[in-house]
Amino acid sequence: MVLLVVGFPLVPALPGMFWTEVATEILILGLFAMSFNLIYGYMGQISFGHAAFFGLGAYGTAILFRELSGGTGAITMGQFFVALSVGPPVAALGALVVGFFCVRLTGIYFAILTLAFGELLFYVVFSWYTFTGGDDGIQRLLPPPFFRDATAYYYLTLVIVFGAAAVMWRITRSPFGYVLRNMRENQLRTRFLGIDVRRYMLVNFVIAGAFAGMAGALWGPFTRSVGPLLLGWQESGIAVFMTLIGGAGYFAGPAIGSIIYTFLQAYVTGFTVYWPLTIGTVILLIVLFSPGGLLAVFDAKVGFRLGRTPIAPGETPNGEAETGAAVTAETKAGS
Amino acid sequence: MLLDPGVIFGQLLGGLSRAMILFLLSSGLSLTFGVMNILNFAHATLWLLGGYITFSIFSYFGEFLGENGWVLVLAIVLGTSIMVGVGYLIERFLIRRMYGRELPEQLLLTFALILIIGDLIKLVWGVEDRSIFLPIEPLEMLDTYVNPYYFVIVATGTAVAAGLWWFLQKTRYGMIVRAAVYSRDMVSALGIRIPLIYAGVFALGIGIAAFAAGVFLPLMPMALGVDIDLIIQCFAVVVIGGFGSILGTFVASVIVGVVYSFSILIWPDGALAVVFLIVIAVLIWRPWGLFGTELRY
Numbered sequence: 001m002v003l004l005v006v007g008f009p010l011v012p013a014l015p016g017m018f019w020t021e022v023a024t025e026i027l028i029l030g031l032f033a034m035s036f037n038l039i040y041g042y043m044g045q046i047s048f049g050h051a052a053f054f055g056l057g058a059y060g061t062a063i064l065f066r067e068l069s070g071g072t073g074a075i076t077m078g079q080f081f082v083a084l085s086v087g088p089p090v091a092a093l094g095a096l097v098v099g100f101f102c103v104r105l106t107g108i109y110f111a112i113l114t115l116a117f118g119e120l121l122f123y124v125v126f127s128w129y130t131f132t133g134g135d136d137g138i139q140r141l142l143p144p145p146f147f148r149d150a151t152a153y154y155y156l157t158l159v160i161v162f163g164a165a166a167v168m169w170r171i172t173r174s175p176f177g178y179v180l181r182n183m184r185e186n187q188l189r190t191r192f193l194g195i196d197v198r199r200y201m202l203v204n205f206v207i208a209g210a211f212a213g214m215a216g217a218l219w220g221p222f223t224r225s226v227g228p229l230l231l232g233w234q235e236s237g238i239a240v241f242m243t244l245i246g247g248a249g250y251f252a253g254p255a256i257g258s259i260i261y262t263f264l265q266a267y268v269t270g271f272t273v274y275w276p277l278t279i280g281t282v283i284l285l286i287v288l289f290s291p292g293g294l295l296a297v298f299d300a301k302v303g304f305r306l307g308r309t310p311i312a313p314g315e316t317p318n319g320e321a322e323t324g325a326a327v328t329a330e331t332k333a334g335s
Numbered sequence: 336m337l338l339d340p341g342v343i344f345g346q347l348l349g350g351l352s353r354a355m356i357l358f359l360l361s362s363g364l365s366l367t368f369g370v371m372n373i374l375n376f377a378h379a380t381l382w383l384l385g386g387y388i389t390f391s392i393f394s395y396f397g398e399f400l401g402e403n404g405w406v407l408v409l410a411i412v413l414g415t416s417i418m419v420g421v422g423y424l425i426e427r428f429l430i431r432r433m434y435g436r437e438l439p440e441q442l443l444l445t446f447a448l449i450l451i452i453g454d455l456i457k458l459v460w461g462v463e464d465r466s467i468f469l470p471i472e473p474l475e476m477l478d479t480y481v482n483p484y485y486f487v488i489v490a491t492g493t494a495v496a497a498g499l500w501w502f503l504q505k506t507r508y509g510m511i512v513r514a515a516v517y518s519r520d521m522v523s524a525l526g527i528r529i530p531l532i533y534a535g536v537f538a539l540g541i542g543i544a545a546f547a548a549g550v551f552l553p554l555m556p557m558a559l560g561v562d563i564d565l566i567i568q569c570f571a572v573v574v575i576g577g578f579g580s581i582l583g584t585f586v587a588s589v590i591v592g593v594v595y596s597f598s599i600l601i602w603p604d605g606a607l608a609v610v611f612l613i614v615i616a617v618l619i620w621r622p623w624g625l626f627g628t629e630l631r632y
Contacts (some may be wrong), residue, residue: 046438105618108374109574116614116615120608155627280450315387
């Protein structure tokens with residue numbers, strides 16, 4: 001964690017714009033993946049439609065951006081921040097509607113329902129030409145002159161993403177965060193404690209959606225455009241990949257995953273078009289040989305704290321997590 | 336124009352043949368999930384691989400035997416056999432390691448397979464669409480021309496459905512599979528080797544998928560990315576019909592295929608969205624599907 005906090009502000013010092021832009025992408029996608037992990041790592045449900053909220057946030061910002069600039073691409077600083085701030089509430093609203101239905105289900109059904117809603121929203125955005133631009137998307141999202149510079153935009157992203165991460169960190173350490181973990185371990189038992197499981201799931205779903213929307217809001221002005229693919233299942237897959245690469249059991253896991261995934265992509269696509277083959281093989285190896293993600297490997301093999309914070313307090317680095325997995329395996333085999 | 340009987344008939348036939356491919360894929364998907372509790376995201380990608388392999392065999396033999404229906408039958412038989420082998424190997428070396436692991440990890444493994452196999456297809460066959468051409472005279476029916484091959488497809492699909500039903504209900508191995516869906520431990524305790532059943536069911540599912548790809552080759556070009564569209568629709572089918580139920584899968588395939596085929600007339604971009612609306616409605620109203628049983632899930 002210390003390494004990350006110190007390292008990130010120094011990136012623009014590297015020669016060339018390339019690394020600054022890669023780092024911006026790492027930050028935005030990292031925030032997106034961390035918001036996904038609120039649902040997966042903390043609440044124990046896997047969502048295959050999380051990009052819907054990333055995309056809703058991006059479109060919320062982009063559409064207001066378009067209206068404010070009147071299609072000229074010129075936008076003042078104030079308008080720019082208004083447009084940015086509209087992303088999270090739009091995404092949260094979407095998450096409230098989608099979540100209302102999704103939290104009624106768990107496991108594989110939760111996964112498929114989130115996927116179905118994600119694809120549904122994708123097709124709505126894809127074919128609603130008059131409002132969303134359809135499959136053309138929305139172009140010319142030029143931030144105000146000051147933020148057109150990659151370094152300036154990078155620092156803006158840095159501040160927002162670290163701020164958002166701090167808020168998420170606080171949430172996961174709150175009583176609310178502990179209820180989430182409780183639900184991950186045993187929903188039935190959580191209900192016995194008198195907790196309204198669905199309500200907690202919904203609140204968390206909305207929170208995760210809002211943070212994904214924040215990431216989405218930053219994405220549009222960064223790439224200067226938005227397109228319907230931002231809501232698609234591939235984008236949702238990115239959050240899942242990052243989280244599993246880094247380690248879903250750690251707060252910083254998705255962020256580490258984002259660093260590895262984005263770097264690897266920037267590097268590999270430099271000399272081959274077979275990026276899916278590469279990332280597919282990486283994921284296959286991780287799933288087969290280090291199911292807890294890379295942070296878990298560091299915990300087990302190297303045994304030192306690498307910016308790592310186990311999600312459950314008082315959890316020994318590898319002991320309890322493994323017992324948990326074993327118990328799940330037993331229950332599954334028995335069912 | 337929409338109420339023209341010719342148009343309705345044409346869409347119905349198109350929808351039914353679409354239903355057949357959905358059924359052939361979803362039955363394998365549903366069976367694998369019912370027996371092994373593994374949801375294979377890569378099912379349609381393996382279907383695509385089967386299609387490309389069948390295409391290559393067809394072109395190879397077509398060169399000296401002529402490109403006709405009999406060569407296609409030969410290619411389908413060989414292609415299906417190869418894919419049964421591939422399915423066995425995937426179960427043996429990859430899926431088998433995942434039993435008892437957490438659901439997201441299982442999903443992720445098969446997701447990785449989509450990426451790997453999809454890219455390998457691109458590496459071997461390139462990015463062009465592959466289809467075969469059979470000289471078939473169109474048939475005039477209800478003031479419209481239809482490809483008689485549609486009837487071949489609907490007949491084949493129904494035959495496989497009936498065969499699968501017979502296998503599961505009437506044969507000894509089918510009974511073992513059904514018993515394994517119900518209680519793996521009990522079947523294992525009776526001295527039946529569960530790993531063998533798993534490998535067999537997985538290979539059977541992939542075999543049916545590869546067979547479907549071959550049968551559809553004259554109608555539907557194999558192209559990169561088609562597998563994703565298809566797998567998502569297969570999920571829709573499996574959810575609507577209920578996991579593990581062959582009858583439910585068949586009915587749901589017909590619903591999805593026909594609804595898709597008709598909504599494409601009205602909202603071309605959003606035909607899939609209509610399918611998802613049905614999925615959402617079913618998941619909320621009956622999460623276990625139209626023909627699934629509530630108790631087990």
